[in-house]
Amino acid sequence: MKVKLYLIFLIILPFHGAFSQESNLEVLILGAAQDGGYPQAGCKKTCCKDVIDQKTEGSFIVSIAIIDKETNNVWLVDCTPDFSQQLRMLSIYMNERDFTLDGIFLTHAHIGHYLGLSQLGREVMGTHSIPAYAMPKMREFIKHNGPWNQLVDLRNIELRDLNEGEPVGLIDGLSVTPFLVPHRDEYSETVGYYIRTKDKSLLYIPDIDKWTRWDRDLSEEIQQVDYALIDATFYSKDELPGRNLEDIPHPTVIESMELLQGLSPDERKKVHFIHMNHSNPILRESEERNRVLNSGFNIGKQGKVLEL
Numbered sequence: 001m002k003v004k005l006y007l008i009f010l011i012i013l014p015f016h017g018a019f020s021q022e023s024n025l026e027v028l029i030l031g032a033a034q035d036g037g038y039p040q041a042g043c044k045k046t047c048c049k050d051v052i053d054q055k056t057e058g059s060f061i062v063s064i065a066i067i068d069k070e071t072n073n074v075w076l077v078d079c080t081p082d083f084s085q086q087l088r089m090l091s092i093y094m095n096e097r098d099f100t101l102d103g104i105f106l107t108h109a110h111i112g113h114y115l116g117l118s119q120l121g122r123e124v125m126g127t128h129s130i131p132a133y134a135m136p137k138m139r140e141f142i143k144h145n146g147p148w149n150q151l152v153d154l155r156n157i158e159l160r161d162l163n164e165g166e167p168v169g170l171i172d173g174l175s176v177t178p179f180l181v182p183h184r185d186e187y188s189e190t191v192g193y194y195i196r197t198k199d200k201s202l203l204y205i206p207d208i209d210k211w212t213r214w215d216r217d218l219s220e221e222i223q224q225v226d227y228a229l230i231d232a233t234f235y236s237k238d239e240l241p242g243r244n245l246e247d248i249p250h251p252t253v254i255e256s257m258e259l260l261q262g263l264s265p266d267e268r269k270k271v272h273f274i275h276m277n278h279s280n281p282i283l284r285e286s287e288e289r290n291r292v293l294n295s296g297f298n299i300g301k302q303g304k305v306l307e308l
Contacts, residue, residue, distance in 0.1 A: 024070040025197050025308040030086040031060030032274045032300035035112025040278035056284045059302045061112045062206050062275045072099040079104050083116025103131035109187035120156045132157040138188035173198040182213040197308045200226040206275040209249040232273030235280050268296035
């Protein structure tokens with residue numbers, strides 16, 4: 001069953017990219033930051049202080065919305081702690097039209113990617129049977145751990161099965177396909193997604209340990225899609241003094257750019273770096289940011305619209 005959401009709020013951050021009339025389907029980037037958001041709790045450094053002091057823009061935690069502009073149907077990929085504010089973005093972007101939340105696709109059980117589900121419960125929205133798509137371990141985690149199991153018991157959400165490589169058809173010409181990626185799977189497996197329409201496709205990988213640990217070639221995958229939103233948690237291995245990045249492995253932006261340097265300029269334009277930690281200098285004006293852009297890659301931007 002569907003739930004109607006009608007929200008009237010002021011937009012927090014601007015949208016980026018022209019609205020196109022060529023397709024009814026599009027992806028809206030609802031956030032581009034790592035699980036702690038930007039600014040991040042407890043950070044007193046310049047990176048976050050400048051956001052608090054409104055000297056630079058912040059960002060919500062990474063999530064995307066798949067939107068059918070003709071029917072006003074919406075599907076979310078990842079459900080973050082910034083869920084309520086990201087619904088504001090959706091409402092304003094859709095000119096305060098009534099829209100239908102038709103489902104939520106979950107990638108894994110790290111805090112930035114599923115804690116927003118709590119907003120669907122009786123204490124807040126009290127939704128009814130919102131489809132929540134999850135892999136087997138993720139489904140078991142939700143069903144057997146509170147408070148998430150209450151969402152199932154009260155039918156606020158309806159868990160839907162995902163299986164590796166099996167596409168989920170949403171409407172005619174639109175499908176979402178999960179695939180496993182190596183990550184710190186303490187509570188669940190981790191997946192990325194292919195989002196495909198009749199005309200275009202998008203690769204979404206917010207979290208992965210290292211590209212070398214994946215059983216696929218990233219360059220080849222990028223050549224098969226129109227957009228690639230990929231993990232850019234850290235710019236370099238020296239970014240967090242005093243922390244061992246082996247405990248929180250991610251491909252650095254430097255590593256990813258070196259891996260993809262053989263791509264043509266047109267292929268590089270497909271790449272949008274996302275899931276940036278608050279310490280990552282490409283989140284703000286910096287030499288590192290300019291290096292990424294001058295190398296022909298994009299940096300994921302909250303409010304960016306990608307036409308499908």
